[in-house]
Amino acid sequence: MSLAAHVVVRRGSLELDVQLAVADGEVLAVLGPNGAGKSTxxxxxxxxxxxxxxxxxxDGDQVWDSPEDHRPAHERSLGMxxxxxxxxxxxxxxxxxxxxxxxxxxRRADARTTAGDWLARVGLTGLGDRRPGQLSGGQAQRAALAxxxxxxxxxxxxxxxxxxxxxxxxxxxxxxxxxxxxxxAGSAVLVTHDPVDAMALAxxxxxxxxxxxxxxxxxxxxxxxxxxxxxxxxxxxxLLAGTAAGTTVELDGGGTVAVAAEAHGPVFVxxxxxxxxxxxxxxxxxxxxxxxxxxxxxxxxGSVVRCDLTxxxxxxxxxxxxxxxxxxxxxxxxxWASVKASEVAVYPR
Amino acid sequence: xxxxxxxPALLGVAFLVLPLLGLLxxxxxxxxxxxxxxPGVGEALRLSLVSATLATAVSxxxxxxxxxxxxxxxxxxxxxxRALVTVPLVLPPVVGGVALFLVLxxxxxxxxxxxxxxxxxxxxxxxxxxxxEAFVAMPFLVISVEGALRAADARFEDxxxxxxxxxxxxxxxxxxxxxxPGVAAGAVLCWARALGEFGATITFAGNFPGTTQTMPxxxxxxxxxxxxxxxxxxxxxxxxxxxxxxxxxxxWLGRGAVT
Numbered sequence: 200m201s202l203a204a205h206v207v208v209r210r211g212s213l214e215l216d217v218q219l220a221v222a223d224g225e226v227l228a229v230l231g232p233n234g235a236g237k238s239t240x241x242x243x244x245x246x247x248x249x250x251x252x253x254x255x256x257x258d259g260d261q262v263w264d265s266p267e268d269h270r271p272a273h274e275r276s277l278g279m280x281x282x283x284x285x286x287x288x289x290x291x292x293x294x295x296x297x298x299x300x301x302x303x304x305x306r307r308a309d310a311r312t313t314a315g316d317w318l319a320r321v322g323l324t325g326l327g328d329r330r331p332g333q334l335s336g337g338q339a340q341r342a343a344l345a346x347x348x349x350x351x352x353x354x355x356x357x358x359x360x361x362x363x364x365x366x367x368x369x370x371x372x373x374x375x376x377x378x379x380x381x382x383x384a385g386s387a388v389l390v391t392h393d394p395v396d397a398m399a400l401a402x403x404x405x406x407x408x409x410x411x412x413x414x415x416x417x418x419x420x421x422x423x424x425x426x427x428x429x430x431x432x433x434x435x436x437x438l439l440a441g442t443a444a445g446t447t448v449e450l451d452g453g454g455t456v457a458v459a460a461e462a463h464g465p466v467f468v469x470x471x472x473x474x475x476x477x478x479x480x481x482x483x484x485x486x487x488x489x490x491x492x493x494x495x496x497x498x499x500x501g502s503v504v505r506c507d508l509t510x511x512x513x514x515x516x517x518x519x520x521x522x523x524x525x526x527x528x529x530x531x532x533x534x535w536a537s538v539k540a541s542e543v544a545v546y547p548r
Numbered sequence: 549x550x551x552x553x554x555x556p557a558l559l560g561v562a563f564l565v566l567p568l569l570g571l572l573x574x575x576x577x578x579x580x581x582x583x584x585x586x587p588g589v590g591e592a593l594r595l596s597l598v599s600a601t602l603a604t605a606v607s608x609x610x611x612x613x614x615x616x617x618x619x620x621x622x623x624x625x626x627x628x629x630r631a632l633v634t635v636p637l638v639l640p641p642v643v644g645g646v647a648l649f650l651v652l653x654x655x656x657x658x659x660x661x662x663x664x665x666x667x668x669x670x671x672x673x674x675x676x677x678x679x680x681e682a683f684v685a686m687p688f689l690v691i692s693v694e695g696a697l698r699a700a701d702a703r704f705e706d707x708x709x710x711x712x713x714x715x716x717x718x719x720x721x722x723x724x725x726x727x728x729p730g731v732a733a734g735a736v737l738c739w740a741r742a743l744g745e746f747g748a749t750i751t752f753a754g755n756f757p758g759t760t761q762t763m764p765x766x767x768x769x770x771x772x773x774x775x776x777x778x779x780x781x782x783x784x785x786x787x788x789x790x791x792x793x794x795x796x797x798x799x800w801l802g803r804g805a806v807t
Binding site: 290 | 615638701703704706707708709712713714717718721722725726728
């Protein structure tokens, strides 16, 4: 492991206690809601905030933080990309990119040459003489990436690097960022609240809520088997907790769900809203998962209508606008909801 | 606009502007040339400009780091420090002059030591003028630069740190350029205050033509003997002050400077 960190910070209502490990060439996404302490983790890794406890160790033997020792940011081999780029407004783009080389004693001419090469790599050839204020948001974030990478740091920290960009720019910059992260040999940590960023850019994801890691895994694992409501909502699943005995799960909140795979003990049940079907009367045949529920709200969601349901089981169903119209549902209406057992994922808690 | 606000506002403007107009009206315009050419006038003007500039230089060298400490350090008792620094701002300058005299005079706490070691005594020298002016004017610079530092985004300094810059390099290459407009505005304010300094100067440095008699001192003394000459000297100071103000507005304040 090339970056191993245990970060403990106590600050007002925030009690942060997070462990991370990032191998060389790996991109770890720290995903979590606002106020979960993600950015604080990054500030500690950067050396901008001395932690109240824990350790930050690089390459197994370089101690950046420990209870006895705090190495300040400027003595760490790192690059950081901020949400709003933070390019120095009084320097040209080239001088911004060259800044990290100049502070490390590289001669001005050499630093500017290397900076020019990096500007070419991020697609900003010819813009080096501009001031940051004359760049578009996407260009500025590319320059900020070049500035962070130019010193070939051991650790690259990205703090919501795409969230200040408009939707279209975000798409292209995300693709470019993916390419640069693939080429990057060190350990990268990406903080984001956008699951798409985490899924697209990271090799592993940790989910932080209320200062704790609540889930860790590959992006695919996290997307398929969320362990908290927050993650489930991000990846578009309904999460139910219960206790399994064979192919039947007794839900904690009451009611039962039939599943296809056998399981035992405490489990999570994840349901995709588009696999939930709604009927005005009890459906014919004998599907095993049928519940009489009541519609709470219905909101248009792309090409479907998202129906939040309550009753024996709290569910969300995505139905097409056409079938929603045919059902003629209004909030408060009684409906029957059914899900095939084979469409329900079940995994241990 | 309601009359209870408008009338006092107009009176206020008149109160501030009329005396200056009076100065212009009473000015012996035909005699300005000869008056300015009189021996001593040029000397006093030169001494004023030089000592105010030196006092500003001293204030910059000491005041900018002081402002940084007030705005950025985690030092305990910073608010006490700030209060102490701003005392000269509200202190009657004459009191400042007396205090300087008691500390730096030949019999003063530090002055005695200086005199015994080098045979040099500060009071009644041009150096004393610079010290008196810096004492009175430096808080203007400190307050202005501290305000600029507080308004500047400290995250740029974080970014510099992640790029390997220690705090001194960060200060020189990032912080100072970012607050340059505030520093410049503070320096001009400080210079203007030093230029008009009277009380501390006459108390600590005395009134010796050629070495310590600055323009404000010359104006005051001339007024008692030759009012016409005092008006001319006053006009010169008014001109310099107006020029300073214009410089401030157009060059720095106009560009959204942080002060």
